[in-house]
Amino acid sequence: MTNSGSGAQYYWCVRHHRVEDNSDSCPAEYKLGPYASVQEAERALEQVRERNEKWDEEDARWSGKDK
DSSP, rough: OOOOSSSSOEEEEETEEEEEETTTTOGGEEEEEEESHHHHTTTTHHHHHHHHHHHHHHHHHTTTTTO
């Protein structure tokens, strides 16, 4: 898959552990995205981890349980 600038959207499939595009995509319940490029979609799980860590830190500060 390549990003040819055609406005294609890419998704990370948590079922198949691969990047999928609009023409070859699982149902919404199995995918993260859309992303503008294959590279962004490949980083989907890393972005999820980073956001979860940030939100956990914010929750801990809000509740007074920060480290």
